[in-house]
Amino acid sequence: MVAIIMGSDSDLPVMQKAADILTQLEVPFEMTIVSAHRTPGRMFQFAQTAAERGFRVVIAGAGGAAHLPGMVAAITPLPVIGVPVKSSNSIDGWDSILSILQMPEGVPVATVALNAARNAGILAAQMLGTGDPAILKRVDAYKKSLEETVLAKARKMEDR
Amino acid sequence: MVAIIMGSDSDLPVMQKAADILTQLEVPFEMTIVSAHRTPGRMFQFAQTAAERGFRVVIAGAGGAAHLPGMVAAITPLPVIGVPVKSSNSIDGWDSILSILQMPEGVPVATVALNAARNAGILAAQMLGTGDPAILKRVDAYKKSLEETVLAKARKMEDR
Amino acid sequence: MVAIIMGSDSDLPVMQKAADILTQLEVPFEMTIVSAHRTPGRMFQFAQTAAERGFRVVIAGAGGAAHLPGMVAAITPLPVIGVPVKSSNSIDGWDSILSILQMPEGVPVATVALNAARNAGILAAQMLGTGDPAILKRVDAYKKSLEETVLAKARKMEDR
Amino acid sequence: MVAIIMGSDSDLPVMQKAADILTQLEVPFEMTIVSAHRTPGRMFQFAQTAAERGFRVVIAGAGGAAHLPGMVAAITPLPVIGVPVKSSNSIDGWDSILSILQMPEGVPVATVALNAARNAGILAAQMLGTGDPAILKRVDAYKKSLEETVLAKARKMEDR
Amino acid sequence: MVAIIMGSDSDLPVMQKAADILTQLEVPFEMTIVSAHRTPGRMFQFAQTAAERGFRVVIAGAGGAAHLPGMVAAITPLPVIGVPVKSSNSIDGWDSILSILQMPEGVPVATVALNAARNAGILAAQMLGTGDPAILKRVDAYKKSLEETVLAKARKMEDR
């Protein structure tokens, strides 16, 4: 099971895309708000109990000085995927990206592109797919469907 | 099994750290050179056969206009971890980071910090750990050993 | 003949300007969608057969982690012109620019300004003009027409 | 009393300057290592007990994805001064600065210049000086001594 | 008492948030315009008399080449909090941030995030709280109220 957490409900429009693709890939998930800065106790408890509660991957989205992904990664042994969110208090997203990406040795966060929550969902599925061939197969099929969509658009452009 | 690939042998001093931590975490791996730009055919074949050859995770390091992680991720359904390398032809690493991180919807690359190949290795172990509790346990023990090291240094600084 | 390719149909409003100027300069071209990340096989085949299909120059536009120009340049011996597109998933265009510009030794991409597809078309004509004086002449005439336009505007401002 | 904490002993050469100026300004302090990422439990406990242990200001230095100042600020009501450290794993210091500075509403960190631990010490003294005129007086005298030094150098340059 | 100054009345929509939170935290303040560049004499006099007029902390907001916080800090021994304002003449806020943050040794400015005047107000209260436990208590209560708000939103999201 995948946990999708975000620092604020204002991140939901971005983070919902992670939920959508996990639904599509038939990967169960739970989604909630955990703020490293406003609910540090909740964050700590979430991270300490995530593995025993059955989560296998954590997706964490945050903006500005985005500490949520890195702090959860500091506490849980589970893989953490960080989604830099271009929130209203962000400097074009640079602060979100660097705060999530530039983690020190020993505590990685798997960072995806700015606002790329859908990719975070796909990556979570791929991680689970290392031990679950059925999930990997669905990821493969999803990627092939993307290819089909582009090929159709290419034919359409060529036929103009 | 983890594949560690890099665009050039000049990336080896950085990428060796991925091999070292995987050895320490008892995760088998293979390491070689695959250049997206100079050996595109080899890159294609590597990515197309990686899953069937038994790899479960790919770690790809590259510098400058770093296309290797993203192109491998475009071809294989396996999770791909990208290591931006601050090579001699890089602009302070910004080109490496953005070329690897900013992947389009549908094709994630799990990006780690600049030159952070050790973290790529840990992340690969964590991914495999989603399906293999023994690996996850070793990651957990490794993280605890980091904590011990810092606590010892803290005591030393306080005792000055 | 010039090939104009782009990673997504959302790049068309930008890339159409390359087609327009080539039409104006009487240089034949074909335009289609080729995505390095979503249709890697198609990209490979396109690049491998471009020369034998009669293309002499390739113009490739892409945004974000823009791998299309560089990957085509890795496979074909033809000159490749890269157009960094400021797509919606781009960080102010920096990612597109650096992903296209900062190619390693041996594999150049002729990069033009952000969104500057018209300049890509002119550059393609200039390249063909190295072997075809008639095209070069039309480029020269086009540049002189730009000069005329500015001179007319200058007179208008001075006469205010 | 002021607490000076840092994420790693490699930050000591920078952070020692905070200790030096506090000594000079006769402000008592304690200095130790607290890593948000490697000793999250210790960080939590430090921040939760800082006020009751008699600290009135916390100076926290960290590099890269620098989460220490912001996380301590999230937990303690005390003012927290953040020192962005240009560590070896930092991208010219930009990651350290943005990770510390761009805190969300409700949880400020008083950020000083890159590597400016001496200024962090002065700022801590100024904060304590809001309630302790004797400290403020010493800060004032220190600033005047800086003025004297510059004036002497100015005379020397003019007399060349 | 806290002084809130700003370089231009166009900064008021941002700086008003400092006044609002100080009102909420029951910390008295005065607010006015002081421009380092257009009223340098007024700026000088303000800074020289701030302490004797009973101010204990100065909050200064400015945009572009923002010299107000640093110049006031150069003249008064009081702690100065700088608010980088993303004004219309600013380059995405980078100029405001760097002009305020990167002060030389001896003259710190406590810099908060771009446009983060509310955090400047909280920080001013925290500074005064080092000598006034009642204020610190109100800061603590305010932070707990933020936590409550987030927890309520989290429950709401989980109950969807």
Place this chain on the structure above:
Amino acid sequence: MVAIIMGSDSDLPVMQKAADILTQLEVPFEMTIVSAHRTPGRMFQFAQTAAERGFRVVIAGAGGAAHLPGMVAAITPLPVIGVPVKSSNSIDGWDSILSILQMPEGVPVATVALNAARNAGILAAQMLGTGDPAILKRVDAYKKSLEETVLAKARKMEDR
């Protein structure tokens, strides 16, 4: 024939690589100094006569506010390749890159990576190759030799 020009003799160590690869690809060239800022008359005359003197492509390298490639492109109808040089008066190369790349509509400069004079030489050969199949063939062979080199290094790394 290719013209290689540079703004200063301090650019020679970088620009020599363009000469070397053109020699290897058997493309004739001439190399000299033309400074847009210090010898504007010479620059003008060079650009105005380049085509009639038999040049088919111009490679221009410059650093800092690098106006040479763009000004030559403004005057000659020939294709101009710009090499941003990270000179001592450059800000990490950003000024050189942006001054060369961001040309307005109608006046393209084919920009290559920072200091990538070898790629400028290859690109010049590719441009001439649009009308001269023998040159294109030599480019193709050169690229294949790069592939061979990388494959040999890959075998070596795998055999360790």
Place this chain on the structure above:
Amino acid sequence: MVAIIMGSDSDLPVMQKAADILTQLEVPFEMTIVSAHRTPGRMFQFAQTAAERGFRVVIAGAGGAAHLPGMVAAITPLPVIGVPVKSSNSIDGWDSILSILQMPEGVPVATVALNAARNAGILAAQMLGTGDPAILKRVDAYKKSLEETVLAKARKMEDR
């Protein structure tokens, strides 16, 4: 007399402010379009004859790869003021700023802030004021009027 030139009529809304302030300061000027890239011949002739035509200062505005100010400065001995314009083809203005500011030794351009054409006009008046006390006096009076405006706004804010 001051010359105000710009690369395109699209720069007029910005550059008009230079004309307005010069009118207010009673400094005669002429304004026209001179494009370094589209009318290089006109640019050359303008710069070569500017001094003999009675101009004493040149104000040049341009966007993107802005070569106009630097090229005019290369040709005329007159002081040249550069106005970086944030045109539609600019990357947040960074290209315009760096292309104008980072001139090599021997060829200065007096650069003002992004879009700050009014400041360019004031600076031109100040330059002429070095030899014409009446102009300097008017600049002084203008600056005092700015002070009055701010003081009035300050009183208004304090009286709220």
Place this chain on the structure above:
Amino acid sequence: MVAIIMGSDSDLPVMQKAADILTQLEVPFEMTIVSAHRTPGRMFQFAQTAAERGFRVVIAGAGGAAHLPGMVAAITPLPVIGVPVKSSNSIDGWDSILSILQMPEGVPVATVALNAARNAGILAAQMLGTGDPAILKRVDAYKKSLEETVLAKARKMEDR
């Protein structure tokens, strides 16, 4: 007469080049240290009396949060030339550049390239040359000597 001021004696190696070129151009000058942050009173007095003391142009160099040029420009009606210095406490010079360049409406600083004190000296001479033809002539001769130097180097390179 020209005033050359700098914030610290550590700026002297850069600023000496302004003195050298002014000596060569036979323009009298005085050079001293004036720190906006450490000697604000001295800065104020310098700026207020500069015109009456016979200065016609002020050259001010500073690094980091460089407030000296802008503050002097706020107080004196004389033209002020700002030299951004890449000091040890600077972030690659970006802070120095933006703090000096991005001045608000009404208070221009004529900014030159990073560390370009020689250009500041030339620009000062050009400013004085608007009212003193003999100085302008010497600037013209100096620029021609630069041209000669480059032409000689060009011949040397062509004769290799």
